Amino acid sequence: MIKRYTIQDIAELAGVSAATVSKIMNNTGNISLATKERVKAIIEETGYSPTHSAKSLASKKTNLIGIVYAGKINVDLDHPFFNKVLNSFKSQIGLLGYDFIFFSNEQYKSNYLARCHHYNVDGVLIVAGDDIEEAIFQLDQSPIPCVGIDIELKGERSSYVMTDNYKVSHLVVEYAYMNSIDKIGIIGGTHDSRVSMLREEGFREAMKRFGLPVNKDWVVHGDYYEESGYRLMNEMIAKHKENLPELLFAFSDLMALGAIRALRENGLQAPDDIRVIGCDDIEACRYAQPKLTTIKQDKEKIGIFAAKLLSNLIDKKGKGRSLLVDPELEIRESCGLANDKE
Structure with missing residues (x-):
């Protein structure tokens, strides 16, 4: 032995x-x-x-971090955005000597707080999907240090980090305005997604700021995955083929790629007929035909910020706070300006 x-x-x-x-x-x-x-x-x-x-x-530390993928749908280990964020988080927090345990969310009413006590974790990273279960907010209000990714935690020992989602939409509308485009549509996320709500609020605010009209026929909602973008673009074409937007902003790259596929199958092209912009800057953007213009979220910085916030909460070096990471517009072929160097 x-x-x-x-x-x-x-x-x-x-x-x-x-x-x-x-x-x-x-x-x-x-x-x-x-x-x-x-x-x-x-x-x-x-x-x-x-x-x-x-x-x-x-x-009395265990050097053990719990990682929770919250919500019934839309978030898993294979998600291209959250996978990159989590890898960045693991690299940073691992340097501080922490190990990890993943808590399954297969049982929707899972008691995360009890499981955190059972494993005596020092802190928890909460990666948010949609339709967040009540058990997450119980964990947020507990004495256990928590940091959320794309979820606004409010507990005394909680922090969160996310992209500035208002600015995400402002970048898109500003680009459209500067290129004399006033017919803009969006494929948002699910109605109960806080991230989607912030992006849609930012979109409407930016449209008002630049004096551009919002056409309700061009505002639809998917689930962040490719098939919903494909389905919704097909529906928009079927209903409004003679009056389509000049630019479509999808709240995820996967939905944008689905929309481009639907355009192609209906004899339309991006960017010739409709310019398309996604969000996340996943790896597939660089290899799509056409290459996808997108709002880049700094996945590495989000992961590093989350690790530092959680470490500080565990060591009681700071109170809970929020950090917003600036997005960046990456222009590629789907907007007709293929000036990227990738």
């Missing part, structure tokens, strides 16, 4: 106290270089894991 070494074992082998081992592992105290090197060499030789090290024992 493989021996599980304790901090006391390391201390005895090194001929020092457990407190000295703790100081060395936490890089604190006035410890001689020779002692540090001896203790670190023993830790390496024995395979003693810092996950349950003196730092963890002294602070």
Whole structure:
């Protein structure tokens, strides 16, 4: 059987106290270089894991982060946007010595709070879809540090980070105005999606600001996935073929790609007949025909911000706050201005 070494074992082998081992592992105290090197060499030789090290024992931390994919639909490990965000988060928080446990949301009324207590997690990352279950808000209001991605948490020990969704739509409308386009349609997300609501509010506000009319026939809602973009574009063409928008803004790249497919099958082309803009800047945008113009969300920065916010909450270095990340318009072929260098 493989021996599980304790901090006391390391201390005895090194001929020092457990407190000295703790100081060395936490890089604190006035410890001689020779002692540090001896203790670190023993830790390496024995395979003693810092996950349950003196730092963890002294602070009662487990160095374990719970990751929750909230909501019944639309968010999973394969989602191209959230996958990139999560990889960035894992890289950043992993540097701080944390491990991860994923909480399944297959059971819609899952008690996340009880499961967090069961595994004694130090904090939780909540990645939001639509139709958020009540258990998420119970977790938000608990003493457990929480950071949300695309969900506005309000608990005393909660923070959240998301793209500035008002600015997302303002960038699209500003681009249209500068290119003398006044007929703009949108394929939004589901009605109960907070992100979709913010983007639609931003769209309507920007249209008003630039003096452009909103045609209700060109405002429809999907579920962020390609098939809904395809279906809704087909329906729009069938109902309003003689009066289609000049520019279509889909609230996800996947819906935009679906809309382009529908245009093609109906004998129309982007950008010749309708310019198309998506949102997220997933990898597929660069290889689509035509290459998809999109609103770039800085997925790496969102993940890094989330990690830093959660780490600070766990270490009680700051109160809950929100961080908004600026989006960026990436012009590609689907808007007729193929000036990208990709």
